[in-house]
Amino acid sequence: MASPKFQTLPGFRDLPPRECAIRNYLTSTWASVARQHGFVEYETAMLEETALYLKKSGGELSSQLFRFRDQGERDVTLRPEVTASLARLAAAKQREFPKPIKWFEIGSCFRYEKPQKGRGREFIQLNADIIGESNVAADAELIALAIETMLAFGFRDGDFVVRVSDRSAWAGFAKKHGITGEEIGQFLQIVDKLDRDPPEKLAARLEAFGVEFSELREFVTQPERASPEFLDLMGDLMDDLAARGFDQHLEIDLSIVRGLAYYTGVVFEIFDTNHSMRAIAGGGRYDNLISTITDGATDLPASGFAMGDHVIRNFIEETPHAQMQMEVWLQGATSACDIFVVVADESRRPEALNAVTRLRSAGIATDFPLVPAKVGKQFQRAEQSGARFALVIGAEYPMLKLKILASRTEETGHADQLVDWLHDRIHQPDGPLLA
C-alpha cells in the first residue's frame, strides 16, 4: 500500500490512464466538432491579475476565485474561466484577423469552492466564441455548434434541450417597474434562481424591487406576450436553426437569464431532460465586455458559450447509448500498442529491437519485453497490453510468425518485408488475410 502521506489537494485529481483517456475523449470530440464548424484554437495564460476578473464580473465571481499573492506580491488568480482573457487577447490581435473571429479553447480552469460531485477545484472547459458579429446569426452558429457537440457524444433527440432567451426582453419589464442601471443585474440574479429557489424566498427578494412574484411568474410563462423585438429575434434564431434541422432541440424560456452581469442579448443553456435542473453548457451575447476590459479602446460585439468536463461526463455515463459510444472509443485509446513483439529466442534480441524500431518509425504502436521472459509470459503480456497482434521473433528468423490474438490464428512473413506486410495487415479485419 502507498503511504497516504502525500495525497492530491481537496478538489484536485490525478488522472490514471483510463481517466486520462476519458478526458481525451471529451477534449478531442470538442476540438474536432469545433474545427468542423470553422473555429480555430487559441489558448490563454493559466494565471492572471485578479483585477481582470473583478472588472469583468462586477465582483459576482469573487467569492469563488482561486486567488492568492505570488512571490512578487501580485494579487493573482488561477483562471476561473477564459472569456476575460479572450477579450484581452482578441482586442490586442483583432486587426490581424478578418471578422467574425471564430475561436475555441480547451483547458483547465480553477475555482476555490467546496468540492462536490460534478464540481472540482480544477476542471476542464470548452470555450467557443464569435467576435465581431452582432447579428443573431452568430448566436445561432454557436447554438448549432453546441447541439452538434451533444450529437457527437451520441446524445439523441429528447436527451437534451437548449433553452433560449434574450436579456433585452427583460429590459421592458424592468423599465415598467422602475428598475434601472446596476439594479437590473441584481434583479436578473433573482430571475436566474426562479427554478431553483422556493417562491417565498424569491418573493422576499423581489420586494426590494417592488415586483410581485406572480407578475414575474406570469411574464416568464407567457413569452408570446413579450415585446415584438423579442419575438422577432427569437423568430430569426428559430428560422436559422430550423434550416439546419435543429429546431426540435430548442425551447424559448424567459427564465433563462444567466447569472453574470455582462450578458447583453441572446442567452442559452443546455439541459439534461431527465435531470431538468442540471445545466450542461451555457452562454450568450456579451457585446460590452471587450470595451469594458479595454476601457473603451476596442469595441467589438461578441457571443460565446462554455461546457465543462464534469457534468458532460456524468451525463454520458448515465445515458446508455452515449456511454456505449465512449466505451468503444476507450477500448482503442487505452491499448498500449497494436503489435507486441515476442522474443522467442534471446539470441535474436538485436533483430527484435531492430524490428520494433522499424515498426515504430512506420507509425505502428509497438511494444516488447524489455528483459528476457518465458514465451508464455510474453504472450500474457501481449494480451494485457491490448495489442491485436503478437509478432514472434525466434529461431526461424528471418521468417516471422504473426499471431492474431483475438482469433488465435497465425500468419507468417519475412523480416525484409516486415513494415509493408504489417502496415497492410493492421488495416484489415481479423480472420484470413485478404488478397
Added chain:
Amino acid sequence: MASPKFQTLPGFRDLPPRECAIRNYLTSTWASVARQHGFVEYETAMLEETALYLKKSGGELSSQLFRFRDQGERDVTLRPEVTASLARLAAAKQREFPKPIKWFEIGSCFRYEKPQKGRGREFIQLNADIIGESNVAADAELIALAIETMLAFGFRDGDFVVRVSDRSAWAGFAKKHGITGEEIGQFLQIVDKLDRDPPEKLAARLEAFGVEFSELREFVTQPERASPEFLDLMGDLMDDLAARGFDQHLEIDLSIVRGLAYYTGVVFEIFDTNHSMRAIAGGGRYDNLISTITDGATDLPASGFAMGDHVIRNFIEETPHAQMQMEVWLQGATSACDIFVVVADESRRPEALNAVTRLRSAGIATDFPLVPAKVGKQFQRAEQSGARFALVIGAEYPMLKLKILASRTEETGHADQLVDWLHDRIHQPDGPLLA
C-alpha cells in the same frame, strides 16, 4: 489599439492561433511518438502540497518553486515538474498494472524565476517514464524514445547528440576522496557545472571536498579508466541502441550528472550540437524516489526523462529542415476550414445552412458568411479562411458550383449528392476530378 491596462503576468503568455498551432505541433508529435513506443498517457494535478517537492528534491528546487498559501492556509505549489506526482500516483495504482509501467504525460508546469528567452514561468513539458524495471534496457528504451522524438521533428544525424553517463561511476571517485552520504549530492552539483562555470570557481568549490580540479578533469576525460561496472553498463546500453540503429547519436560523457539529488544510475541529456551548452531534454534513473515519496511503503525502480516546449521550439526554428517540416504542418493546422460556402443568392440561405450542416456532420470542416455580403467579398473571405474549395449556392440550386481556389477551376454537382461528392473530392488532388 487595445488598452495596455490588462496584460499577461510576467513570464506568462497568451497563444493566438498560430502560437497555439505550434504548441499543438509539439504536443501532438510528442504524444504520437510516445504512443508508437507503447507508452500510455496519464495526467496529474496542476497544484500540489509544497512538501511533495521539498521531499523529492531535498530542497534544491525550492528557490524556483511557484509557491503560495491558498485560501485554506495550505502551503501549495503550482507543479514545477510531474515526477513527484507520478511517483505518488504510480505507488497508489501500481497493483492495477503489469510491470513495467510505461507512461507519458504532457502538460503545463510552472517556475517562479526571472523570465528570459527559453524560460517562461509557465511552460509545457513532455514526461516519459518506465516504472518497475531496473534493467538498463528500460533506460535504453527511454533514450530510444527521446531520439525518435527528435527524428519525428525532422532533426537529422549530426543535429543533436545524446550524452550519457552513470551516477554510480562517481561513487568510486567519491569514495576514494572520502566523500559520503549527502555530501555526494553536493559534490555532483559541482560536476554538473563543469562545462558552464570557470575552472577557478569550480576549483574553489572543490576544496571543501579535498579534490583537485585536475583530478576531476582527468576522471571526466578518461571514461575508459572508470570502473568495470560502468564500462559494462555503458556497453549494454550501446549494444541495445546499436541494434536499433541509434548508436551514432550517443556519446558517453562522465560530466553529465544532472543537478538533482535523486538520480541513482544512468543519466542522459540531449544537446543541440551547434549550441553545445543547450540541453533539449534530460533524464535518468531514480530508483529510490518512489520509496522516498511513500516513506518506504512502495519500492519500485524507475527511470524517465522530460523535454520542454521552449528549447525544442527554438531549436526547430533555427534548423531549416525541421522548421520547414513544421511550417508544412502549420499550413494545414491553421486553415479555418476545407470548404467555404458562398451564398450567391440570399433567398437560398436556408438551403446553404442545410448544406453547411450536412457537410459538418460528415466531418468536413465548413464555414460560411453569417450575414449577407457581396459575392466578391465572400470569395475574399473564402481565400482568407485557408479553405481549398468554395461551394457556391445560388439561383441554379439544386445545382451547385465548386470552385477550387488554388487552381481557379470549377466543377458542378447536385445538392442531393452533396456529401458523397465532396467527401470524395477533398481526398483528391487539385486539378481535374479523377474518375
